[in-house]
Amino acid sequence: IQETHLPNSLSLLSVDSQTLQKQIDELSTFSDSPAPSVTRILYSDMDVLARRYVKNLMGLAGLSVREDAVGNIFGRWEGYEPEIGAVATGSHIDAIPYSGKYDGVVGVLGAIEAINVLKRSGFKPKKSLEVIMFTSEEPTRFGISCLGSRLLAGSEELAKALRNTVDNQNTSFFDAASFAGYEKDEEKLSSVFLDKGIYSAFIELHIEQGPILEKEGISIGVVTAIAAPASIKVDFEGNGGHAGAVLMPDRNDAGLAAAELALAVEKHVLESGSVDTVGTIGIMDLHPRAINSIPSKAHLEIDTRDIEESRRNIVIEKIHQSAMAISKKRGVKLSEFQIVNQDPPALSDSSVIKAMELAASELNLTYKKMISRAYHDSLFMARISPMGMIFIPCYKGYSHKPEEFASLDDMANGVKVLASTLAKLSLH
Numbered sequence: 338i339q340e341t342h343l344p345n346s347l348s349l350l351s352v353d354s355q356t357l358q359k360q361i362d363e364l365s366t367f368s369d370s371p372a373p374s375v376t377r378i379l380y381s382d383m384d385v386l387a388r389r390y391v392k393n394l395m396g397l398a399g400l401s402v403r404e405d406a407v408g409n410i411f412g413r414w415e416g417y418e419p420e421i422g423a424v425a426t427g428s429h430i431d432a433i434p435y436s437g438k439y440d441g442v443v444g445v446l447g448a449i450e451a452i453n454v455l456k457r458s459g460f461k462p463k464k465s466l467e468v469i470m471f472t473s474e475e476p477t478r479f480g481i482s483c484l485g486s487r488l489l490a491g492s493e494e495l496a497k498a499l500r501n502t503v504d505n506q507n508t509s510f511f512d513a514a515s516f517a518g519y520e521k522d523e524e525k526l527s528s529v530f531l532d533k534g535i536y537s538a539f540i541e542l543h544i545e546q547g548p549i550l551e552k553e554g555i556s557i558g559v560v561t562a563i564a565a566p567a568s569i570k571v572d573f574e575g576n577g578g579h580a581g582a583v584l585m586p587d588r589n590d591a592g593l594a595a596a597e598l599a600l601a602v603e604k605h606v607l608e609s610g611s612v613d614t615v616g617t618i619g620i621m622d623l624h625p626r627a628i629n630s631i632p633s634k635a636h637l638e639i640d641t642r643d644i645e646e647s648r649r650n651i652v653i654e655k656i657h658q659s660a661m662a663i664s665k666k667r668g669v670k671l672s673e674f675q676i677v678n679q680d681p682p683a684l685s686d687s688s689v690i691k692a693m694e695l696a697a698s699e700l701n702l703t704y705k706k707m708i709s710r711a712y713h714d715s716l717f718m719a720r721i722s723p724m725g726m727i728f729i730p731c732y733k734g735y736s737h738k739p740e741e742f743a744s745l746d747d748m749a750n751g752v753k754v755l756a757s758t759l760a761k762l763s764l765h
């Protein structure tokens with residue numbers, strides 16, 4: 338008879354956290370920067386090796402593996418009612434320069450371990466279960482965050498933009514994709530779009546990337562919403578010139594214009610009156626980047642977010658005003674002001690939240706409902722499926738740096754809550 342109920346005692350959900358840690362450590366060796374940092378950029382050699390590693394683990398877990406045109410990878414465990422929308426889970430394994438080995442990875446390797454946990458417990462899925470490794474969540478190479486999940490969610494705008502997207506070595510998206518063994522033909526991009534309802538739920542396990550759970554001694558975060566991210570690219574151009582010979586009144590220094598705009602970002606964010614509004618400039622490139630040459634070009638990239646979309650959009654508007662004012666005042670050209678993405682926030686689905694809360698309490702784990710200030714692929718999966726996220730604590734909230742760390746216990750707790758939530762939603 339099919340196992341139609343959850344494993345009678347949840348203690349059957351035993352997580353092999355030693356093996357999970359070993360896999361996390363092995364995966365982290367596929368990196369373009371020295372340990373303990375991890376750098377793994379979309380479609381690089383290291384990314385291709387890491388993909389092979391993940392596909393192998395999916396195969397060992399008995400999942401049937403497929404990849405789409407841009408390298409989103411799917412591992413499926415067919416349920417006994419396969420025609421209803423599957424319950425999906427997943428995250429990413431790409432890593433920004435000099436970052437850590439847990440961001441995203443816990444939600445991919447942990448999801449495969451959750452499948453193994455359910456198999457070991459004798460569970461049989463009614464709705465199929467699917468593990469997804471999104472092709473790239475970080476904006477590092479092409480400046481677009483959540484590239485894979487945006488396409489899965491059906492972004493025509495992104496499919497169009499990718500036709501003339503290049504990285505900073507001037508390699509086109511499609512050349513990079515075909516280098517990694519994926520689709521070269523831009524006409525094939527819409528094959529990535531998923532039909533709404535293909536999934537009955539999507540859940541992502543992720544480290545918190547913040548200090549709250551650890552500080553409050555809470556085991557699990559049940560995410561209720563994901564903040565609204567935006568990114569802006571700005572270029573200033575001036576005449577440059579000799580850093581000694583050109584007198585100040587004759588200068589139009591692109592570097593100082595960028596510096597003034599950076600401080601204006603901080604000013605406009607703080608003016609919002611809410612601690613939930615954040616902003617920084619993560620990239621500032623000066624040209625020709627010589628100490629005794631007045632910068633003739635400055636390229637800066639701004640990341641600003643808020644849980645309140647309209648408040649964030651006011652900040653973006655003010656930054657644009659400041660960029661134009663600075664350009665006028667300093668006689669530099671504002672040659673680019675491009676809003677790369679300006680996404681709405683996403684709300685988690687109430688029934689998915691309930692399933693996660695029930696799973697945590699049945700496992701006697703303390704949990705707290707909270708907002709995710711980091712964005713995730715879940716932000717876009719929420720557009721085509723009821724969404725939920727499970728957070729686990731991470732050391733001092735560190736992330737996007739080599740000191741990023743999650744303990745075996747915390748990862749095991751997260752995997753158990755994920756496994757139990759997947760099982761509940763699959764039998765629902």
Ligand code: HGY
Binds near residue numbers: 475476713
């Ligand atoms: O930047 C973010 O929020 C995500 O961690 N990439």
Ligand code: MN
Binds near residue numbers: 440475737
């Ligand atoms: Mn990240």
Ligand code: MN
Binds near residue numbers: 429440441543
């Ligand atoms: Mn992440």
Ligand code: MN
Binds near residue numbers: 570571572636673
């Ligand atoms: Mn530019």
